[in-house]
Amino acid sequence: MIAIIDYDAGNIKSVEKAVKRFEEDVVITRDAKVLRKADKVILPGVGAFGDAMAKLEGYGLVDVIHEITKEGKPFLGICLGLQLLFEESEETPGVKGLGLLKGKIIRIPDADGLKVPQIGWNSLKFEKETRLFEGLRDGAYVYFVHSYYLKAEEDIVIASTEYGTHIHAAVAKDNVFACQFHPEKSSDVGLRILENFVRM
Numbered sequence: 001m002i003a004i005i006d007y008d009a010g011n012i013k014s015v016e017k018a019v020k021r022f023e024e025d026v027v028i029t030r031d032a033k034v035l036r037k038a039d040k041v042i043l044p045g046v047g048a049f050g051d052a053m054a055k056l057e058g059y060g061l062v063d064v065i066h067e068i069t070k071e072g073k074p075f076l077g078i079c080l081g082l083q084l085l086f087e088e089s090e091e092t093p094g095v096k097g098l099g100l101l102k103g104k105i106i107r108i109p110d111a112d113g114l115k116v117p118q119i120g121w122n123s124l125k126f127e128k129e130t131r132l133f134e135g136l137r138d139g140a141y142v143y144f145v146h147s148y149y150l151k152a153e154e155d156i157v158i159a160s161t162e163y164g165t166h167i168h169a170a171v172a173k174d175n176v177f178a179c180q181f182h183p184e185k186s187s188d189v190g191l192r193i194l195e196n197f198v199r200m
Helices: 012-020 032-037 049-058 062-071 080-084 187-198
Strands: 002-005 026-029 040-043 075-078 103-107 118-123 141-146 148-152 157-162 166-173 176-179
Touching: 002 012, 002 032, 012 026, 012 187, 026 032, 032 062, 040 062, 040 080, 040 187, 049 062, 049 080, 062 075, 075 080, 080 148, 080 176, 118 157, 141 187, 148 166
Parallel strands: 002 026, 002 040, 040 075, 075 176
Antiparallel strands: 103 148, 118 141, 157 166, 166 176
C-alpha cells in the first residue's frame, strides 16, 4: 500500500491519480496508524512553507514522518513536500522544517526576463545514478511550479536545473527521495519516476 499524506495541501488528488496507474493500492490519509502500515509514503503539496508546517504539526504528523523515514520505508517528497524535508525556508523565516535533510530553501532571484514563480518545463541534469531516475536520459524535461528553490548539501543532490540560478531539483538520501518538480504533471518522464518509486 502507498500512502499519500493529507495535510490540506494542494495537488494531492493528481498525485493519487498518477500513482493508481501502476495498479497499486493508494490511500490519502493523515491517520498515523495507516501511515505506519504503508509500504511507501508520499508527501506532496502546493502552498506556503509556514502554513504547511503548521498543518503537519496540528495533525500530529511531524513525529510520524520522522518515524516512517527512520524505519527505512521509501519516502518521496514532491514540490512543497521536498521543501518541508529541509531545515528552513526564506518564505517563512523562523519556522523550522522537518529537518530530515540538510539544506535551505531560498527565493528564486529576480532577473530581467525571468518570471517568478517559475511555471513550466525545464530539463534536468542528472548528478548521479539513482533508482528514482532509472531508465531516463540526461536532459529529460519535467514540470516546475515554484518561487523558492533548494540549495542542499551536494552529496544528496541527484538532479539539478538552471532558472536564473543553479537549482537542486531532486535529492536522495538512503530511503528518502524528493523532487522540486511535479512528476505527476511531467508526462511520460514523470510517470517513469513515479513508477520507479512505486517499484522500490
